[in-house]
Amino acid sequence: MGSIRGLLFDKDGTLFDFRATWGGWSKRLLLELAAEAGAVPETLGRAVGFDLASGEFAPDSAVIAHTVPEIAALLLPHLPGMRAAALVERMNALSAEAEPVPAVPLVPLFQRFRAMGLRIGLVTNDGEVPARAHLASAGVEGFFDYVAGFDSGHGAKPDPGPLLAFARAERLTPSEVVMVGDSRHDLIAGKAAGMPVVAVLTGVAEAGELAPVADAVLPDIGHLPDWIAARTPVHA
Structure with a gap:
């Protein structure tokens, strides 16, 4: 070298620190989306490799390394009526608020x-x-x-x-x-x-x-x- x-x-x-930063953010996002779409929060969590009960991410969780549009694409099948662009925009806005x-x-x-x-x-x-x-x-x-x-x-x-x-x-x-x-x-x-x-x-x-x-x-x-x-x- x-x-x-x-x-x-x-x-x-x-x-x-990944868990400390994004555990709470992921839970908030999934609960809000589930409530609005009438979806099951745990189903959304499984789609992106996040356990809402424990706050733990699966080793292959999309939240860890994928782009926002890629994560949104995994959620959309469980969110009838939501457009991809709107979900990406919302995730970006919420991401900026993360501490x-x-x-x-x-x-x-x-x-x-x-x-x-x-x-x-x-x-x-x-x-x-x-x-x-x-x-x-x-x-x-x-x-x-x-x-x-x-x-x-x-x-x-x-x-x-x-x-x-x-x-x-x-x-x-x-x-x-x-x-x-x-x-x-x-x-x-x-x-x-x-x-x-x-x-x-x-x-x-x-x-x-x-x-x-x-x-x-x-x-x-x-x-x-x-x-x-x-x-x-x-x-x-």
């Missing part, structure tokens, strides 16, 4: 990244507007040179398009950018882009699932500065 000049982050499960729970104290960590001279980006399968709202609420939006959601025009993970767009925008080669995420979607996208990939365990996936496609598995993003320092060539 050569010199690291950029960090590209997933959002949910990486910057923010993200940082996986680690973010401001001092991103101050360290800036002191290291790193370019910083975000690639999420959430929408760009709610993503920026979440970064702003955590006090770190100003640290990001680049933010892309599924609707930013570069595609969505696991497609490498938005990752490569970051590299182009910041004039970096893909091999100089580390993709950091909590799901196989993140890591597969990073590999396809030609980037080193680091998995973190603040999402739903466990180490055994992520390790085969990761260059490293860390407990959380707070371990990144030491990991980067250990791989930075020392020039005499």
